[in-house]
Amino acid sequence: MQFHHNGYVSQDPRELSPAGYGKNRTQDLPGELDVLIVGSGPAGMIAAAQLSMFPSVNTRIIERRPHRLELGQADGIQSRSMETFQAFGFAQEIAEEGYKITEMSFWNPDPNDRVKIVRGARPIDDEFGISEFPHLIVNQARVLDYFARCAQRGPARIEPDYGWTFVTLEMGEGEYPVIAYLEDDAGRPSQVRAKYVIGCDGAKSRVRKSIGRCLQGDQANHAWGVMDVVADTDFPDWRTKCAIHSKAGSILHIPREGGYLCRIYVDLGVVAEDDNGKVRETPLEEIIERANQIYAPYFVDVKMVAWHSVYEVGHRLVDAFADDPSHPRVFLTGDACHTHSAKAGQGMNVSMQDGFNIAWKLGHVLDGRAPEQLLCTYQEERQPAAQNLIAFDKEWSTLMATPPEELEDPQIVERYYVAAEEFAAGMMTQYEENLITGSASNQALAAGFPVGKRFKSHEVRRRCDANVLHLGHQHQADGRYRIYVFADSAQPGQQGRLSNWAARAREILAQFTPEGADENAYFDVKVIYQQTNHHDYEVLDAPALFRPRNGKHSVPNWENVFNALPGELDVFKARGISREGAVVIVRPDQYVGAVLPLDDPAAVGEYFAKGLNRVRP
């Protein structure tokens, strides 16, 4: 966290100074604005939080509800989302209040007495060290609260405008071509004109309908009874995540934050085509009764039901993620694009990555740093991610719904669960080569940072204060690219490959940086030396690129010089980085954009020439 360089900060440094549209934010919705976000769910709120870091962009987020979300809905936080929360500054805080999944229990019918269940395998949750962050359970309402705080503390000071219903939109002309028709909480019509609209309005999205897109997929729905309960029970795994298959049906059992609450998903099976919503009338008492049959021989005496619902859902994917894929103005995210079961705990997580992806790109285009074509990469990147999600969820939910006696091998469910961990954690997304994702031609220089996948953090030592830090955790969601320069083996301070690269790269990066801005306004550039003893060199040995001058007093930034830790903790070893050095570019959304050689500084310019505008010669 950096502060004090633009004047002394006495209060919470997480509250950034207001700027641009954050300075005199009106209560009323303006008639014209840059970005209209429709819906304050996970995709919408992360988009608002991200766009709050772009105060020159006039962003508004509307929500039909008159107030914040209070109850229910999603609760699974995969480790990829935790990494994202880290960039938004609240991973530790939310981890402290969430339930941390460490292992899972599988329960199956007792072979000797099939009306009882017995415990089977208990695989641990992150067997392969996919992330340094835990897999968490916490109510969606709290996730939204944290993003709301980010949006409110960002320089653009964005807060949801509650009580506004989106009706429809049509395409006009001029600078603000999208005409959005809204209604206030008294049903009075209103309209705003926007440059761009992000539809985050859920499975029944009106934004989707208004641009003529539709969901395609399953004919039939699957129904679930879900309840958040406080109970007295002798079920021994009450505070462990469980998949329970009994003769009486199956349950996904998710302990919740706070030590007492538990979420129980009771499988109600495939809905008949002529059901017409009757399944949704299943009374709570019936769900509790059904649950008790499944938990037998254990009892679950429900004392309080905080929330419950019966819902039906199919596997469906939208035909396109935007109105016009080659000149997009209206984007769809989250449940507006993809629906599926809740079983794998993916929905909220994938939705947030949708919102994160489109938001920084809109920020870059609207503040003038990137060309409009950047926006086409949204559909290119997120549609395949959604396709993979639906394929995975289909497989997983089918497996989970199959009665154990019909499985060839009862252990197949556990084995699939373990094998699928990396996907389930959100780490299998890999973007194809495009405007901002480079080729894999130099991948061998940094094999552990696959181009197109999220940057997997590792610990290094910061020279200036000898702190051991996760390199990836220095990446805040501030819209900047990161450039990690892994040095060659020369002694720090010597002229050579690194100093040549740094001198030339400094000139190149300046071409993309506006006159008058801090040197590192758009690029956060850090060097990581191979030398493992930080006493053997000084911060001042590093090239000037790594000590940019910041703030109104133009003082040096000391925090960009790092070195590897010794032994097995060495980032060069752990991530397979060449001892000749390598340059790893990470996009604002934490995905690896490129791996480049240290002897080719011009390649940096070639990479950025696609995704950014050159503003100076």
Place this chain on the structure above:
Amino acid sequence: MQFHHNGYVSQDPRELSPAGYGKNRTQDLPGELDVLIVGSGPAGMIAAAQLSMFPSVNTRIIERRPHRLELGQADGIQSRSMETFQAFGFAQEIAEEGYKITEMSFWNPDPNDRVKIVRGARPIDDEFGISEFPHLIVNQARVLDYFARCAQRGPARIEPDYGWTFVTLEMGEGEYPVIAYLEDDAGRPSQVRAKYVIGCDGAKSRVRKSIGRCLQGDQANHAWGVMDVVADTDFPDWRTKCAIHSKAGSILHIPREGGYLCRIYVDLGVVAEDDNGKVRETPLEEIIERANQIYAPYFVDVKMVAWHSVYEVGHRLVDAFADDPSHPRVFLTGDACHTHSAKAGQGMNVSMQDGFNIAWKLGHVLDGRAPEQLLCTYQEERQPAAQNLIAFDKEWSTLMATPPEELEDPQIVERYYVAAEEFAAGMMTQYEENLITGSASNQALAAGFPVGKRFKSHEVRRRCDANVLHLGHQHQADGRYRIYVFADSAQPGQQGRLSNWAARAREILAQFTPEGADENAYFDVKVIYQQTNHHDYEVLDAPALFRPRNGKHSVPNWENVFNALPGELDVFKARGISREGAVVIVRPDQYVGAVLPLDDPAAVGEYFAKGLNRVRP
């Protein structure tokens, strides 16, 4: 963090439901109240935060300033304070914004050119693993903000009453015997009557004066020029804590939070007796000039001075910590009791322990759970702690002020620094046997938890969710005693020593717990099994004492059953706990109250009979 057992909590679970005096808190100061805290510095604010957990106690905290502290003052947070912050729920958050000290650099005159300094030793900060928490630098204003948030979120909803000046007090009669004379921000006199007053009003304490106590000690003062600066510099250790001794004088150099700011203490020497405050007029320019001479050959080009001061201080200790040590009504804390140099970074830390110590005791006496004699232990415990602090600081500041050429061995300073680490971290405080600190007669049963010292946490595994947690971090500053029952080697679930102890202890603890309160309202009792594989037993194997029923639905609390980790991480090995078992009682302020054998449940009753009231037969 436990919640949802008294109804669903949708918003931040750290905000507790208001109760008692927190329900209808008046804006005006009431004429009669239980506890009046004078001063909102570190001692006062921690006391307010602690008493906010006692909503049946009417507490007010007054502050002369019209608003929160904005700048300056203390900034060193020893790891003992971090442990305390953890109990108040903000250790992680404050660590994220603070500067973490990992090592220290000593600079001395270059033997070849004595007008220049050269770097000497660089000892690491916590060489001996004194605590799992870091040694932090963060502005006092932020520490106070965090405690203010705790006080405001606690059930008693305490907020400082700003703009009130304490004038004096006198002792009257009746239920509210202390008459405090105050003035509001317009100078209008007012008075309130209190049961107890805590004087947290600094070195010039009027509370101290009003009870006839005075500081005793040094005749002469030592002067310091101190400034918080943002600078351009080539001093290589700009972001490392340094003790600099040069021919031109000495500096204590403390990097500050945020990456750019640095605090510089310039030693201005012993103040002549006839100085009459002239030293305090030393101009800022002179201090900056002096600093540059000391940093030579490096330059420090100061761009912004956020705060500066010249202050003089001597080593002084109050003659007593309360008005009447045998029937105390007025207590002194922090700088009102002890003054010394800032060199060892002790002041704020020791003051907070003062405030913590008296606050929970007042809470216990005023809510009826403890006898009034408990309050006598405040002076018994904190006076020796202050004495030790002053002795340590005298030695350290003398050593730091000695020109290197006068030292027998120039490495003596570094060696002293390393040897004194445990004291400097705040961990050497050990309370003598008294009402709430037992004898050391059973110490051998748990050698690593010395009676009278703070409970040194260790990691264990919680059975119900397989989470690896620091046992000590489950101890929130909620006023409850902790009882850690380290089991004997019997298989969990077997009848024997543990089950006998638990059955009898449950009856004994009930004698001290009010009718109708949760079973664990006053005692948080946890079992730690020796078995290192949590799959070998169930939560339900533990005696009923460890599954108390909580909240309005009286549902079981699953989170009190733990087991040791394997190998070197085994708490039994790491803390020298007998394989026959041991009971460790920890006071509400995290100090070990007693170590007792597992075959003597009656000893638990004997321990609590002194510090608590028996309310049921």
